[in-house]
Amino acid sequence: MTIRASLARFADMFAYPLRHSHYVELVNPLWTTHALMARVVEVRAETADSCSLTLRPGTGWRSHRPGQFVRLGVVIGGQRHTRTYSISSAPDREDGCITVTVKAVPGGRVSERLVRQVRIGEYLPLGEPQGDFVLPESMPVHPLFITGGSGITPVMSMLRNYVHEYEVVPDTVHMHYAPRECDVIFGSELDTMASAQRYYQLFRYYTQDGGAHFSAEQVEAACPDWREREVWVCGPSNLLEAVEAHWKKSGLEHKLHVERFHAPIAKGSNSAIPGRVLFAKSATEAPSDGVNNLLRIAEDIGLNPKHGCRMGICHGCDTKLLSGCVRDLRNGTLIAEPGDTVQVCVCSAVGDVELAL
Structure with missing residues (x-):
């Protein structure tokens, strides 16, 4: 590795101001070392509005833990946009690929x-791969999975890993919510697993076909020993709020592991103040309604600020406040000191604001 690194540094001298990896990218993007790329090798429809992408990661990829997510980028209108998605495959597949x-x-x-x-x-x-919505490695658990909609994706990685590594899913209860039967992602695979795996119990609830939303009665019926189990929950915000409220009421919130696809937003108030946002480095400004986050405002006028998770976790979108005031949408906290750090994905403007973007 030392010789390879030395050769790479030597090659970079002749590639300046770029790196030799930029020229390697022209031959095969998967060989680059300055940026991690993946090639789409399969696209499989799961439901009418969802699909699984099988990706072959390039040089530098490291294996994930079941339940983790990755940032995935696409170019739209000449600009790169990034979002985070859970990996739905088990780690260390024989073909070296992952599915998102x-x-x-x-x-x-x-x-x-x-x-x-x-x-x-x-x-x-x-x-x-990032995230701590994972099963413990040091001790066996008997999990209760509660998922809704696309919130099943990180849990599917866990279930597939059980089958891949041990061929047996341990004592597991899985409650899954979807609008209708046709909306269940991985529906046929889940049914096959429920039939083949003796200790895996699957319960489906259809919220738009006469089924009820999450309730204490459902938990008691599906999993009478829920108080003794560790719980992994992922799905839409209304499901997460209901589950968290139930476990908190029972004094068992310490047993909850929660994965959110969106930042928890504080309850709305009447204090939203419209104004204008000036992006100083871009010499651009845009109107603000005091409600939408600053990242969305920037993107709507054609800017493409650095960002990652879009929910206030990774700090990839951090910038400096030059003047004015912003509100953290997660808790209502006001940030008004020039030079303070602003996470534009979870902050809205309060009146006129100037940012170092």
Whole structure:
């Protein structure tokens, strides 16, 4: 590795101001070392509005833990946009690939592009696996999984890993919510697993076909020993709020492991103040309603700020406040000191604001 690194540094001298990896990218994007890329090798429809992308990661990829997510990028209108998606495959597949399952969000730039337009052979920017919504490695558990919609994707990685590593799913209860039967992602695979795996119990609930939303009665009926189990829950915000409230009421919130696809937003108030946002480095400004986050405002006028998770976790979108005031949408905290750090994905403007973007 030392000789290889030395040769790479020597080659970089002749590639300045770029790196030799930029020229290697012209031959095969998967060989680059300055950026991690993945090639789409399969696109498989899961439901009418979701699909699984099988990706072959390039040089530098490291294996993930079941339940983790990655940043996935696409180019739209000449600009790169990035979102985070859970890996739905088990680690260390024999073919070296991973799968990412995407549900199209109405009006979503990236999700619509990935579900409707991505093609086999396309290269996509890929991030390293991240996240702590994972099963413990040091001790066995008897999990209760509660999932809704596309929230099943990280749990599917866990279930597939059980089968891949041990051929047996341990004592597991899985409660899954979807609008209708046709909306269940991985529906046939889940049914097969429930039939083949003696200790895996699957319960489906259809919220738009006469089924009820999450309730204490459902938990008691599906999993009488829920108080003794560790719980992994992922899905839409209303499901997460209901589960968290139930476990908190029981004094068992310490047993919950929660994965969110969107930042928890504080309850709305009447204090939203419209104004204008000035992006100083871009010499551009845009109107603000005091409600939408600053990242969305920037993207709507054609800017493409650095960002990652879009929910206030990775700090990839951090910038400096030059003047004015912003509100953290997660808790209502006001940030008004010039020079303070602003996470534009979870902050809205309060009146006129100037940012170092």
